[in-house]
Amino acid sequence: MVFNLKGKMVVLRRLKKSDLNQLLDVGNNKLICKYMRFNYPFTQKQAKELINSSRKHNQYVLGIELKEINQIIGVITLRRINLKNKNAEITIWTGKKYWKNGYSFEALNLLIRFAFYDLKLVKLWANVDSDNVASKTGIIKAGFKQEGYLVKQIYYKNKWIDQLRFALLK
Numbered sequence: 001m002v003f004n005l006k007g008k009m010v011v012l013r014r015l016k017k018s019d020l021n022q023l024l025d026v027g028n029n030k031l032i033c034k035y036m037r038f039n040y041p042f043t044q045k046q047a048k049e050l051i052n053s054s055r056k057h058n059q060y061v062l063g064i065e066l067k068e069i070n071q072i073i074g075v076i077t078l079r080r081i082n083l084k085n086k087n088a089e090i091t092i093w094t095g096k097k098y099w100k101n102g103y104s105f106e107a108l109n110l111l112i113r114f115a116f117y118d119l120k121l122v123k124l125w126a127n128v129d130s131d132n133v134a135s136k137t138g139i140i141k142a143g144f145k146q147e148g149y150l151v152k153q154i155y156y157k158n159k160w161i162d163q164l165r166f167a168l169l170k
Helices: 017-027 030-036 044-053 103-118 133-141
Strands: 004-006 010-014 060-066 071-082 087-094 123-129 145-156 159-169
Touching: 004 103, 010 103, 017 030, 017 044, 017 071, 030 087, 060 103, 071 103, 087 103, 103 123, 103 133, 123 133, 123 145, 133 159
Parallel strands: 087 123
Antiparallel strands: 004 010, 010 060, 060 071, 071 087, 123 159, 145 159
């Protein structure tokens, strides 16, 4: 099934096997790997797992394709979809050379609109590491409000990580 959400600058679409090299290129960044819990350097195995996860029916793992170059510049997900309680988690990352261009903001807004109007969800939430200033700024710009501070939420590489819980209501 073809799945596309089109904006002015980006298209959100299911990942394909042919996206492998583009994912490796944009995902191979220490900060992205740190915050997305990927191993660094980002490996072919991890990229293939990401592509395969886009085929699961209970989540949307979508490539962010930049229209002007027809290449994947990042990934956005809608996962942990709970249709009974009408909520889901949203995650996003883009390659460093595509930061601060409005691409992530447009991708977030496309997926938010899909979640609220097509899936009929009423709440989206995102957990952001407490030290991830760029993600906090972006998620707030998209209209999310901080709901809580999650102490010792993730244990990663022998260290506890606090996270902030953000939510957006329809």
